[in-house]
Amino acid sequence: MIFTFLGTGTSQGVPVIACECEVCTSVNTHDKRLRTSVLIEAEDKTIAIDSGPDFRYQMLxxxxxxxxxxxxxxxxKDHVAGMDDIRAFNYKQNTAVDIYAEARVQEALTREFPYIFDNKGYPGIPQVNMHQIGMEPFSVGFVNLLPIRVMHYKLPVLGFRIKDLVYITDAKTVSEPEREKIRGAKILVVNALQKERHISHFTFDEAVAFAKEMGAETTYFTHISHRLGRHQDVSRELPPHIKLAYDGLKLEF
Structure with a gap:
């Protein structure tokens, strides 16, 4: 199974429009971060987790x-805005794309993309098969996913455990029962927004503490803001088993 970081940036991406900080003006490709998304390539299925505003370019x-x-x-928005771009896959594959989301998220998708769901049959719109998920394990082909509930301030968000890899984005708090689902994983991916306190995201120090408590062999930070600092500088501050993810990084597990 191949796990590819399609994007590792926060909601504005990096560089941020009109920003002239040292991160946004960096020439290091690791400091160029599209909105957060990942791709899972398994034996029988290819699955994206989230489709943000950069989805078209990420696929290309x-x-x-x-x-x-x-x-x-x-x-x-930074996790759903690009769903319209599945149209190209609909056309090439001559099939609908399966969408897995909680009921609340499905309602939001209906508001965001009403033309997909209004049953008017307009030609060329995205074709989807909707699947409602909750906190029970589910499968996409041979890929088994265990949902993990995290809180993004007051908004419930899903992370997922896939075999020995855990993927979490937009987390600020994780309850003890949900932490139990994470323990024992070999690879942990978790958000680390910035060094300053934030109401809805792990800070750098909080993410480091969380990674140490979970005890994964390797942890990768994602959903990174330009306020965290330059990739090469922040990397030097991390323990050997914690790394900054970057766009295009591939993990095999």
Whole structure:
């Protein structure tokens, strides 16, 4: 199974429009971060987790030729805005794309993309098969996903455990029962927004503490803001088993 970071940036991406800070003006490609999304390539299925505003370019940049499903973590714009771009896959594959989301997120998708769901039959609109998920384990083909509930301030968000890998984005608090689902994973991916306190995201120090408590062999930070600092500088501050993810990074597990 191949796990590719399609984007590792926060809601504005990096660089931020009109910003002239040292991160946004960096020439290091690791400091260029599209909105957060990942791709899972398994034996029988290719699955994206979230489709933000950069989804079209992410698919082109990663050379994705086939997409079976999108699994959504939550309904914020930086995680759903690109769903319209599955049309190209509909046309090439001559099939609908499976969408997995909680009921609340499905309602948000209906508001965001009403033309997909109004049953008027307008030609060329995205074709989707909707699947409602909750806190029970579910499968996309042979890929088994265990939902993990995290809180993004007051908004419930889903993370997922897939075999020995846990993927969490937009977390500020994680209850003890949900932490139990994470323990024992070999790879942990978790958000680390910035160093300053934030109401709805792990800070750098909070993410480091969370990673140490969970005890994964390797932890990767994602959903990174330009306020965190330059990739090369922040990397030097991390313990050996914690790393900053970057766009295009591939993990095999």
């Amino acid at each position: 940049r990663a050379g994705v030729k086939h997409l079976d499903a999108i699994v959504f973590t939550h309904e914020h």
